[in-house]
């Protein structure tokens with residue numbers, strides 16, 4: 001805990017929650033964010049915010065040196081699956097080339113520890129569920145392929161240059177820090193829970209359900225939702241684990257699956273009224289079921305997600321939907 005933690009993408013959804021948790025745990029923090037998707041209001045006033053790009057080696061190296069950074073948590077990325085298919089260049093450039101340059105800045109400054117935001121999208125269509133970390137890696141989107149490329153880069157840098165890293169493969173991040181004044185704001189929003197709650201609040205006319213003929217109990221897709229505060233805790237455990245291990249790859253999910261219809265009906269209970277739904281056909285590339293095995297993160301990191309109750313997750317997201325800045 002001697003040095004400062006550089007949080008790239010710390011003005012975004014998961015990054016801003018992790019910054020709060022780092023402060024609560026006594027860490028010193030600096031945020032680097034180019035604000036392409038992030039928000040200055042999401043960064044606490046006491047945290048230095050460097051507005052700039054992870055690809056700017058000079059700026060990153062200067063930030064590391066001037067602020068005494070000893071480790072990096074790397075959230076900064078583009079993460080829209082559909083956009084990645086229509087504009088792969090932007091994704092390879094920002095995610096892969098950007099991370100390469102971030103690693104260069106770490107090398108020239110002798111900074112050796114990084115925790116990286118990977119994704120369940122590296123697995124693609126799973127052969128078995130729950131998905132463990134040894135499952136086949138066969139991403140079906142450009143987004144997933146950029147994240148897998150970065151995982152490979154970290155592994156190779158560890159072998160050749162002694163980099164210490166943890167890749168965290170998140171399933172569906174959800175909810176908001178209760179009373180924390182921060183929450184999920186993506187533009188455009190593509191995540192189910194905020195879309196459902198925006199349909200509930202009238203911010204959008206309805207929520208679209210893609211596919212009702214999957215081989216699941218109610219015909220809709222099943223996903224694993226993990227509260228953003230539990231995700232934030234895992235980053236601190238991952239940082240601490242780099243004192244003891246050089247590298248690791250962990251799934252971060254709740255190990256429970258909920259269907260789209262279950263999300264809508266539980267959300268209706270939380271908001272107290274029906275939510276308008278429009279049923280559409282399947283989207284290509286959407287697997288029927290994605291549920292994590294989180295056994296490894298529990299056993300090796302000591303991670304113990306505590307906000308796994310779906311209604312509780314939705315309550316925190318609903319509180320945020322009602323109070324979020326009208327951007």
Ligand SMILES: NC(=O)c1ccc[n+]([C@@H]2O[C@H](COP(=O)([O-])OP(=O)(O)OC[C@H]3O[C@@H](n4cnc5c(N)ncnc54)[C@H](O)[C@@H]3O)[C@@H](O)[C@H]2O)c1
Pocket residue numbers: 008009010011012013014015032033034035036037038039052053054055074075076077078079094098117118119120169170171172173174185186
């Ligand atoms: N939200 C999820 O459910 C989910 C699931 C799996 C993985 N992830 C990964 O977690 C990370 C954070 O996701 P999020 O939902 O908080 O996204 P977000 O868009 O809210 O946050 C990303 C932040 O990174 C910043 N950024 C992007 N490119 C940058 C660059 N080149 N230089 C500096 N800053 C840059 C953006 O401005 C933004 O503040 C991403 O890497 C994403 O791929 C998210």
